[in-house]
Amino acid sequence: MEFGSINPVLLVASLMVASTPILLAAIGELIAEKSGVLNLGVEGMMIVGAVTGFIVAVQTGSPFLGFVAAAAGAAVLAFLFAVLVLFFLSNQVATGLGLTLFGLGISALMGQGYVGIRPPASPRWDFFGLSELPVVGPILFNQHPLVYLSLILVAATWYVLRSTRMGLVLRAVGESHDAAHALGYSVHGTRIAAILFGGACAGLGGAFLSLVIVPQWTDGMTAGRGWIALAIVVFASWRPWRVLLGAYLFGGVTVLQLNLQAAGIAIPVELLSMSPYLITILVLVIISSDRNRAALNAPASLGRAFHASH
Amino acid sequence: MGWRQRQPNLFMTQSTALRLTGLSKRFGSVVANDDVSLTLEKGEVLALLGENGAGKTTLMNMLFGHYLPDSGTVEVADENGTLHPLPLGHPQAALAAGVGMVHQHFALAENINALDNITLGSEPLRSFRRNRNRAKTKIEGIIERSGLSAPLNVPVGRLSVGERQRVEILKALYRDARILVLDEPTAVLTPQEADTLFDNIKAMTKDGLSVIFISHKLREVLAFSDRIAVLRHGKKVGEMATADADEKVIARMMVGADTPKVARTEMAPGAPVLKLSNVSVEGRAKRDTLKSVNLTVNAHEILGIAGISGNGQSGLANVISGLAQPSAGTITVDEQDVPKPSPGTMVKAGIGRIPEDRHHEGIVGAMSVAENMVIERLDDPAIQSRGLLKRDAIQANAEKLAKAYDVRGPGVTAASRLLSGGNIQKLILARVFERSPRLILANQPTRGLDMGAAAEVGRRLLEARERGAGVVLISEDLDEILGLADRIVVIRDGNLVEAISHDREQIGLIMAGEPA
Numbered sequence: 001m002e003f004g005s006i007n008p009v010l011l012v013a014s015l016m017v018a019s020t021p022i023l024l025a026a027i028g029e030l031i032a033e034k035s036g037v038l039n040l041g042v043e044g045m046m047i048v049g050a051v052t053g054f055i056v057a058v059q060t061g062s063p064f065l066g067f068v069a070a071a072a073g074a075a076v077l078a079f080l081f082a083v084l085v086l087f088f089l090s091n092q093v094a095t096g097l098g099l100t101l102f103g104l105g106i107s108a109l110m111g112q113g114y115v116g117i118r119p120p121a122s123p124r125w126d127f128f129g130l131s132e133l134p135v136v137g138p139i140l141f142n143q144h145p146l147v148y149l150s151l152i153l154v155a156a157t158w159y160v161l162r163s164t165r166m167g168l169v170l171r172a173v174g175e176s177h178d179a180a181h182a183l184g185y186s187v188h189g190t191r192i193a194a195i196l197f198g199g200a201c202a203g204l205g206g207a208f209l210s211l212v213i214v215p216q217w218t219d220g221m222t223a224g225r226g227w228i229a230l231a232i233v234v235f236a237s238w239r240p241w242r243v244l245l246g247a248y249l250f251g252g253v254t255v256l257q258l259n260l261q262a263a264g265i266a267i268p269v270e271l272l273s274m275s276p277y278l279i280t281i282l283v284l285v286i287i288s289s290d291r292n293r294a295a296l297n298a299p300a301s302l303g304r305a306f307h308a309s310h
Numbered sequence: 311m312g313w314r315q316r317q318p319n320l321f322m323t324q325s326t327a328l329r330l331t332g333l334s335k336r337f338g339s340v341v342a343n344d345d346v347s348l349t350l351e352k353g354e355v356l357a358l359l360g361e362n363g364a365g366k367t368t369l370m371n372m373l374f375g376h377y378l379p380d381s382g383t384v385e386v387a388d389e390n391g392t393l394h395p396l397p398l399g400h401p402q403a404a405l406a407a408g409v410g411m412v413h414q415h416f417a418l419a420e421n422i423n424a425l426d427n428i429t430l431g432s433e434p435l436r437s438f439r440r441n442r443n444r445a446k447t448k449i450e451g452i453i454e455r456s457g458l459s460a461p462l463n464v465p466v467g468r469l470s471v472g473e474r475q476r477v478e479i480l481k482a483l484y485r486d487a488r489i490l491v492l493d494e495p496t497a498v499l500t501p502q503e504a505d506t507l508f509d510n511i512k513a514m515t516k517d518g519l520s521v522i523f524i525s526h527k528l529r530e531v532l533a534f535s536d537r538i539a540v541l542r543h544g545k546k547v548g549e550m551a552t553a554d555a556d557e558k559v560i561a562r563m564m565v566g567a568d569t570p571k572v573a574r575t576e577m578a579p580g581a582p583v584l585k586l587s588n589v590s591v592e593g594r595a596k597r598d599t600l601k602s603v604n605l606t607v608n609a610h611e612i613l614g615i616a617g618i619s620g621n622g623q624s625g626l627a628n629v630i631s632g633l634a635q636p637s638a639g640t641i642t643v644d645e646q647d648v649p650k651p652s653p654g655t656m657v658k659a660g661i662g663r664i665p666e667d668r669h670h671e672g673i674v675g676a677m678s679v680a681e682n683m684v685i686e687r688l689d690d691p692a693i694q695s696r697g698l699l700k701r702d703a704i705q706a707n708a709e710k711l712a713k714a715y716d717v718r719g720p721g722v723t724a725a726s727r728l729l730s731g732g733n734i735q736k737l738i739l740a741r742v743f744e745r746s747p748r749l750i751l752a753n754q755p756t757r758g759l760d761m762g763a764a765a766e767v768g769r770r771l772l773e774a775r776e777r778g779a780g781v782v783l784i785s786e787d788l789d790e791i792l793g794l795a796d797r798i799v800v801i802r803d804g805n806l807v808e809a810i811s812h813d814r815e816q817i818g819l820i821m822a823g824e825p826a
Contacts, residue, residue, distance in 0.1 A: 124397060135769045165688050168677075172685060175676040182663065182671045183686055184654030300676055 009254055013082075013138040016147055017213060019251025021046070021205035021222075023071065023150045025229035026236075026243045027157055029045060034303035035194035036174035040096025041081055041200050043226025044103020049074035050210040051107040054119055054217045054298025063122040063211055067146070070207030071200040078199025082192050089305045104142060104220060107191025114217045122212055146208050153201070158240040170194065174299035177306040185307050202226065228277060235284030237297040242284075250280040323389040327352040327520040328409075333372055335365075335383030342368040344544045345382070351490065352391070355511065355521045356396035356537035359528075361564055361760035362731070365544040366524045370491050374411045375401040402647060409492040410482025411685075415473050419544050420467035424460050424729075425449065428481045445484075452483045453515060457510045463677070471618070483514070490765065492523040496530060500618055501788065506731055508534040520659075528557045540564055565761050574772055574794065580609030581646065583628065583749045583780035584661075584807045585674055589639030591625040598625040598634065601804040607749060609782040613797025615784040615806075622804040623784050624666070627753040630657035630782060631663045644748055657686060662747030666754045668731070672738045679719065680708035682726045683741050705764065708719030715740040716766070732763035739770050750774055753784045768794055788817065 025042050032039050039045075052073030057066025081099050084090045122144055124131075131142035151207050151228040172180040173190045209225070210217050228250055236242030253276040261272055326348040335343045343365045349358050360366045371377045374383055385393040387408040404411075418427050432631065446462065453459055458476045466474060475495065482490055490511075496504040511521055525531050531538060531552070538555055540548040540563045545561060548563040586605040586616045593599040597620040605626075607613045614763050617623060629641070630633035632651040641648045644660040656784035657663075665671040673682045684693050689734045691705055708722035717736045719729040726737060735755065742750060752771060758762035771781050785791050785800075791798055798809040800820040809817050 163699050163701060165694045165699060168681060168688065168699065171677060172349075172674045176670060176674045178670050179672060179674050180665075180666060182631065182653050184652070184657040186654075204747065 001081040007139055009135050011259065012254075014140070015248060015255045016139070016143060016252075017236045017253040019208045020144075020147050020150050020253045021213070022196070022209065022225050022232065022250055023244060023247035025202040025204035025226055026136070026148075026211050026232045026247055027153050028198035028205075029229055030236075030238060030240065031157065031170070031201075032198035033302055034192045034299055035170050036175045036177055036304065036306075037082055037085065037191050037195055038092045038096065038303040039078070039195060039198055040093060040230065041077070041098070041099025041103065042198075042222065042229050043222055044100035045074040045077050045199050045202035046086060046103075046209075046226045047107040047205035047220070047222045047228075048077050048103045049206030049223060051111040051114075052203070052207075053207025054085065054210040055110065057119045057207075057211055058114060058117055061120050063120055064212055066119070067204060068208050071205040072203070074194045074203025077200040078195050078202075079192075081199075083257075085199060086188050086191055086306070089307065092303050092305075097206045100226070108219045108302055109110065109215045111219065115219075117217065117238065119211050119217075121215075121237060123274050123285045144208070144212055146204065146212070149204075154240050154244045163241070173297075174301055177301045179305070181306070191306075202229075204230075224277070228280065232280060232284065234277050234298075235281070239297075246284050249283055250276050253279045256263060263307075323818065325352050325387065326350070326393060326492050327354075327387045328373075329385040329393060330373065331385070332385070333369065334380045335368055335372060335595055336380055336704065337409045341544050343372070343379075346541070346544070346546050347382075348539055348546065349550075350520050350522060352387070352520055353515045354537060355515060355523070355535045355731055357531040357538045358524045358541065358542035359526075359531060359538060359560060360523055362758055363760075364423065364464060364541040364564075366541055367493060368544075368546040369541070370411065370493065370522070370524065372398070374409060374491065375399055375404040376562045382547075382706050389488075402803065405485060408486055408488035408521060409491065410479075411477045412475070412486060412487070412493065413495065414481060414777045415491045416449070416478050418466045418477060420473060422464055423465050424469065424473075424480075424645045425462040425786060427464075427466050427477055428484050434486050440662045449484060451479060456483070457506075458483075462826060465600055471620075472500075475499070475507070478606030487517060490519055490521045491525075492521065494526070496525065497620060497786070500821045501814060503820055504530060507513070521620045527787075527789070528560055531560070532557065542566055561761060563592055575776075577610045577775065578797070579611040579796065580778060582606050582644065583609050584641040584782070585640075586629070589629060589636045589641060591634050592633070593622075593625050593628075593737055594615075594639045596620060596803065597622065599804045600625040600636075602639065604806075604807045605691055605799065607782055607804060609780050610746075610775055611796045612775050612794050614782040614791035614798045615782065615801050615822055616791050616809070616821060617786070617801035619786050621802050623753070623801055625804065626801065627666060627751060627784060630656070630749075630751050631661065631665070650700060660745075660748035662742035662745060662750045662779075664735075664742055664750065664755045667755075668738055669727075670733050673734055675725045676725055677725045678708075678723050679712065679717065679729065680722040682737060683708045683711055683722075683744075686741055687745060711740040711744060715743075730757045735759060735763065735767065739767065741768060744775070747774075747777075748779060749780055750781045751784075752781060754786065755783070756785070756787065756790060764790075774806050782824075787813065 025046055029042050031037060049070035051096045053066040053070030056069035057063050077099060081095060084095050085092050124142055131137045134195060137214060169185050173185060173187050206222060209221060212219065232243055232246035236246050257272040257275050261269060285298055326349050330346065330348040333346045335341055346369055354655065358366050368377060372379045382396060384396040387393050388410060396407055425446060425617055428449055451518050459481065460473045460476045466477060495507060499507065515521060532555065535552045538550055538552055539546060540560065542564060544805055584607040588602045588604060589600060590602050591598065591600040600622050615623065615626065627636060629636055632653040632655060635651065641651055648655060648659060684707060688694060694700060712722055715736045717733050717740065719733050729737065754768045775781055783791060785796055792812050798812065798817060799808045800809055800817055802821060802823055807820050809820060
């Protein structure tokens with residue numbers, strides 16, 4: 001066993017890359033859940049984003065257009081969910097599960113001719129040579145633009161929820177839709193916006209996987225990352241910075257176990273492969289159980305149907 | 311009120327029917343009952359008084375075996391008048407010993423007729439055939455002696471609230487209750503129905519029934535009880551014969567201080583603030599249905615809406631606050647038509663809303679007190695600019711209002727659900743009155759509040775009236791309306807009938823649907 005072959009700087013740099021899909025999906029779901037909507041279709045929206053982004057990037061040769069299409073494609077799926085849940089008052093849990101199954105199926109159909117193709121490579125920003133700096137260079141100044149975007153989104157989410165009018169209304173709708181409605185705010189408008197935002201984020205996350213991390217299209221390539229994103233939101237008790245922690249923990253263990261596999265450590269590969277899921281859940285459970293307040297932090301109207309007339 | 315000077319039944323040998331000794335109960339760190347002792351004589355009507363949270367219901371639940379006391383004993387007399395200790399925490403034992411309890415919320419199966427509801431649960435399990443005739447004879451006997459009449463062959467779902475309550479009492483008497491506990495029995499009754507109920511109770515005490523009733527209404531307590539016991543903060547703070555009591559003494563005992571009497575000055579009404587013309591609302595239930603009503607509220611005026619609960623009060627409140635769309639008719643605020651009412655347009659039109667369900671429609675419980683205080687005026691540039699909240703201004707505003715309106719709790723940054731009911735109401739009052747609304751819709755504004763907080767609500771409403779606002783006061787408490795309103799309209803079955811005077815009898819008759 002040669003742990004010396006594992007380069008800590010590269011490890012950190014690549015964990016940020018590996019975490020980004022989950023971080024994006026989780027921050028989108030956090031916004032949706034803060035508005036009181038439980039969308040279990042994250043996995044489905046991610047994979048639809050992955051395949052849409054992949055197809056458009058390959059067809060146009062532009063990874064940028066690919067990402068735009070991924071966000072839009074997943075948002076279309078999210079819109080379907082919004083209509084079913086908000087206007088036809090269908091059960092959120094069942095509809096979300098259906099959305100995931102639908103997304104997995106349609107993505108396989110759409111991606112049939114694209115298996116084994118390499119997508120166009122995305123440019124990296126290197127900040128005028130700052131990426132050549134030792135240690136901080138590869139970590140801070142040589143990442144994909146979406147990595148920066150995801151971090152900005154975390155900070156923006158925290159700020160918007162805490163300090164803006166929009167955030168206050170969003171929280172009011174999620175905590176008590178009856179009160180928000182009676183106070184004169186649009187429950188449906190707020191929730192549609194939140195669901196679409198959640199869908200777009202999940203789509204971006206999926207496309208980051210198929211265009212940057214792998215980069216290739218294979219059926220079911222999200223491999224449960226959408227579910228992990230959902231779990232992270234809950235265990236992070238709906239706090240943006242804890243979502244970041246959870247996502248990076250998952251990414252960190254993923255990269256580490258890949259390195260350990262490469263280093264030929266004498267642990268069964270299957271055990272290593274499951275370790276990111278296991279460790280992320282364990283750590284977040286411990287964090288969220290240290291005070292009994294965590295359970296109270298769930299938006300009070302989460303998962304409940306809203307009907308305007310009394 | 312000829313009951314006031316009534317003497318205890320002298321022909322009945324006085325013997326103790328029930329004795330509670332040193333009962334205490336804690337829930338976590340909250341002491342619900344602290345060393346409460348109480349006796350009930352045979353044939354006596356005892357009124358148990360106290361503010362919300364004083365521990366009345368907890369005490370009765372210990373008597374009935376729903377709660378296990380931390381300490382203390384309950385003794386119940388058998389038919390011969392000998393006291394036996396009651397095994398605690400067993401409702402079945404309480405039932406067998408002859409304790410019957412009628413809860414505030416009835417426990418009746420709606421699709422089953424009254425007769426079966428009464429006999430349900432007291433049928434022997436093993437016998438194959440039910441002896442319905444014997445049961446019926448027994449119930450008819452009870453009805454004859456007590457005067458508690460209810461149709462026995464009709465599904466309970468079709469009975470009126472008063473009839474259902476009588477069915478509940480019959481159920482207890484059918485099981486040979488010798489001690490009857492009534493938890494706020496008149497909350498859902500018209501004044502006339504309440505009087506009849508107490509007449510019936512009186513008739514039954516002649517047969518040796520002993521009654522404890524819980525109430526907030528001082529008037530009926532003074533009129534119909536023999537003795538009064540007052541609880542405050544879980545302790546018994548006073549006990550007296552009703553003949554020696556008056557409203558002031560009891561109120562002081564309940565609150566622990568004198569309650570300020572709300573002073574009301576006559577005032578000439580101003581221009582109309584709100585007009586409903588032939589407004590109908592098609593609700594899903596009777597409580598939110600309105601049938602082509604006309605209503606005018608003027609500035610400098612409190613309009614009281616009296617009525618038994620569930621007669622369209624919700625429909626009226628919803629249409630004024632924009633929550634319900636009228637199916638016909640027009641709404642005018644400040645002589646301006648409101649073509650498409652919604653909560654947002656009504657708030658902007660200047661309507662301040664004190665909702666009936668303050669916990670769910672009044673505040674967002676998870677958000678802080680400070681945030682709840684500004685949530686109706688987020689467009690105000692003092693609160694935000696270009697979408698960014700001015701957190702310091704919000705904080706300062708909250709501290710100022712909390713002081714002015716005496717909102718007490720763990721602080722303005724704490725979640726608003728941590729406040730008590732009275733303080734939540736004060737928070738809502740602060741938010742509503744700070745906007746100086748043209749019209750205030752107060753729907754059951756003092757329900758569940760203690761006397762001090764209720765007096766504060768009344769004072770604020772009168773203050774708003776003086777300032778020039780119109781107030782719609784919807785309340786099931788007729789005394790509150792009589793005390794505050796300039797004009798009184800009775801709501802019944804979705805219709806509005808204006809009462810000519812502040813006459814309790816006349817209003818009661820309109821509430822019951824009889825021609826005045």
